[in-house]
Amino acid sequence: MVRPGGPHRERQNIMSRRITGFTPSGELHLGNYFGAIKPLVDQQVPDRSIVFVSDLHALTLEHDPAEVRRRTLEFATVLLAAGADPARSIFLVQSHVPEHTELHYLLESATGYGEVRRMIQFKEKSRDSDRVRVSLLTYPVLMAADILLYHAGEVPVGADQRQHVELARDIATRFNAAYGPVFTVPHMVNPPVAARIMDLSRPTAKMSKSTSSGGTLRLLDSPDTLRRTVMRAVTDPGSAIEYDPGNRPGIANLLTILAACTGEDPVDAATRFSGYAQLKHAVADAVIATTDPIRHHYAELSHDPESVRKILRDGVIRARLIASDTVSAAKQAIGLLPA
Known part of the structure; x- marks a missing residue:
């Protein structure tokens, strides 16, 4: 009833x-x-x-x-x-x-x-x-x-x-x-x-939790693993750093990740960097800062x-x-x- x-x-x-x-x-x-x-x-x-x-x-x-x-x-x-x-x-x-x-x-x-x-x-x-x-x-x-x-x-x-x-x-x-x-x-x-964060090794493919890939930033990965994954990210020909998803998907993906972590606009963020290495280090720092609290809280709950x-x-x-x-x-x- x-x-x-x-x-x-x-x-x-x-x-x-x-x-x-x-x-x-x-x-x-x-x-x-x-x-x-x-x-x-x-x-x-x-x-x-x-x-x-x-x-x-x-x-x-x-x-x-x-x-x-x-x-x-x-x-x-x-x-x-x-x-x-x-x-x-x-x-x-x-x-x-x-x-x-x-x-x-x-x-x-x-x-x-x-x-x-x-x-x-x-x-x-x-x-x-x-x-x-x-x-x-x-x-x-x-x-x-x-x-x-x-x-x-x-x-x-x-x-x-x-x-x-x-x-x-x-x-x-x-x-x-x-x-x-x-x-x-x-x-x-x-x-x-x-939500449109792409795979770092294949920036034209969406990051997947089910597909084994070296370009996925997992929430429980260690800081060292996250940094290695970012530093190995696929970039684009040339040296320009600009937010252009259609023509420069690798750099655009890195800027998207940075913007998601920091709250910046990806177009504005692009103007702060003069080289790929500098951008990747900034992205790695931002990703680690975002996931650290989750990883620590997870460890506490897991006990x-x-x-x-x-x-x-x-x-x-x-x-x-x-x-x-x-x-x-x-x-x-x-x-x-x-x-």
């Missing part, structure tokens, strides 16, 4: 509720920090900000079970170290809230095969694989459940995930039209420009993993107050007999 005032009570504040998820594959890096972590930290509002580690999404490809568990706790700890505040955000692990998978199935019952089959990420990730998991095909529907479960009005998303949020909007609209107004139709929020687990358990309790109402409303609307 839907609790009195349940979903209707939640809709009073839905437009300002924002959700951000992190799949525990690879390692979190500077692009993740400026593109997703810092914006959520800066915009946390009690009971309206939801931050979660999407461990179920890590199961769509071949994986090591022990590694998924390890990275799930690591990601949660890094997010806390970077400023995710359980007093101002609902902070949880996806699989700890069973309503995610329960709503996933209900939404599959309102989604066409063709809709998920044409998702670009599915085509790309399944193209060279002999064994494609069904979860890879239906992962966008689970992502829709993640969003719709909490009546999120805002979803910060990069270009690679826009199609999935559009699918969530389509599913919500269709379900509401067919069965009644259960879900909030979310809208996308563009990430900040700083007491039970405290992190308690934060996650508390987040589950808060999350399920919203999620259980949503699932109850969806089950009733779609025609299931209440227990």
Whole structure:
């Protein structure tokens, strides 16, 4: 049975509720920090900000079970170290809230095969694989459940995930039209420009947490490792230092990183340097100054993993107050007999 005032009570504040998820594959890096972590930290509002580690999404490809568990706790700890505040955000692990998978199935019952089959990420990730998991095909529907479960009005998303949020909007609209107004139709929020931090060894490719590369600035890397990575960064022919992403992507990427760390404008920052080495040293200093507090706080939290687990358990309790109402409303609307 839907609790009195349940979903209707939640809709009073839905437009300002924002959700951000992190799949525990690879390692979190500077692009993740400026593109997703810092914006959520800066915009946390009690009971309206939801931050979660999407461990179920890590199961769509071949994986090591022990590694998924390890990275799930690591990601949660890094997010806390970077400023995710359980007093101002609902902070949880996806699989700890069973309503995610329960709503996933209900939404599959309102989604066409063709809709998920044409998702670009599915085509790309399944193209060279002999064994494609069904979860890879239906992962966008689970992502829709993640969003719709909490009546999120805002979803910060990069270009690679826009199609999935559009699918969530389509599913919500269709379900509401067919069965009644259960879900909030979310809208996308563009990430900040700083999210476009590129790989230092391939400045035309976005920095990736899943791809092994010598050009990634990982949040938990030591200062020496970060400095070596920056000093080895690919630059451009000639010696001019100017912010020109189209023609000089290597230098533009270094200036973008410097600007993200210091708050400067990359065009103005370019005028301060007379050579590549001088610029790289400044970038390395700025990156280390940005990541040092995160790394130190992470080390402190890692010494007491039970405290992190308690934060996650508390987040589950808060999350399920919203999620259980949503699932109850969806089950009733779609025609299931209440227990």
